[in-house]
Ligand SMILES: NCc1[nH]cc(CCC(=O)O)c1CC(=O)O
């Protein structure tokens with residue numbers, strides 16, 4: 001029976017049955033969608049999308065020092081961690097069955113320069129953290145961001161000349177950064193810089209240097225976004241960033257361009273692709289998933305985290321429920337996994353529900 005606006009099409013032209021609403025309040029409805037929502041077991045039974053711990057990637061911030069956790073003011077509940085503490089959180093991730101963690105460094109300002117040279121130091125914070133995690137917990141996945149912004153004095157993801165971000169020159173440095181991280185033991189290289197051609201160049205270099213098994217998750221459709229603000233606080237690039245990133249990150253008005261970007265990265269050898277930010281770009285996640293049927297990830301970025309955590313801290317929303325609702329929304333949109341600062345909380349909630 002074809003349904004049009006709740007009325008079977010076959011009955012479309014027949015006059016509606018008149019009921020005397022005052023005499024009898026009962027409607028003559030055969031179909032009552034509320035039946036499937038009548039109790040928790042029934043809702044569980046018909047639920048189409050569920051979040052599991054397998055869907056989570058936990059981003060963490062590394063900082064120099066020992067045995068210290070420093071809160072990030074604009075991300076309530078998130079700390080910068082020294083390497084020994086990163087290992088403790090990696091242990092927590094392993095116990096919670098979170099498959100993968102992502103690492104981002106806060107680089108000492110004195111180590112930042114125009115070229116982002118510290119990115120190529122095989123003993124930089126990210127490399128130290130990768131080695132420390134892999135030594136104790138070899139079975140957890142470690143993903144490393146490839147981009148120069150945590151290391152440059154100007155806060156951009158690439159090299160600059162005459163106020164312009166250089167593409168091909170930057171890619172040459174990113175290739176070396178990716179190799180440095182692969183040598184440290186990184187499992188997944190995640191280029192977040194949005195230079196053209198970097199995925200192919202990194203794939204070639206990994207393959208030529210014995211890292212054929214290292215995966216690439218490309219930040220393929222990454223938009224220039226105000227929602228990255230708290231992240232830039234966390235890695236210390238907010239104050240130093242000169243200008244904005246609109247000549248390399250995407251314009252928020254575009255969707256076809258996201259498909260072209262994703263198509264290129266797949267052709268260049270990306271194993272997994274990512275859309276970023278998350279919540280304002282659920283339409284992009286859906287289009288990308290439907291078009292390419294690739295392992296598709298989404299980043300619930302720092303500003304999205306801050307909105308939910310901040311409102312919850314003020315008592316304006318139920319933080320736990322808003323968190324789970326936002327994460328299931330990504331699954332509904334077609335995401336296979338989510339990078340989220342809520343990963344440990346969400347995993348704990350999933351475990352408590354079992
Ligand atoms: N290229 C660096 C990078 N990798 C991930 C994020 C943002 C993550 C977040 O906001 O949580 C950024 C910031 C940026 O592009 O300025």
Ligand SMILES: [Mg+2]
Pocket residue numbers: 194195196197220261264265
């Ligand atoms: Mg691209």
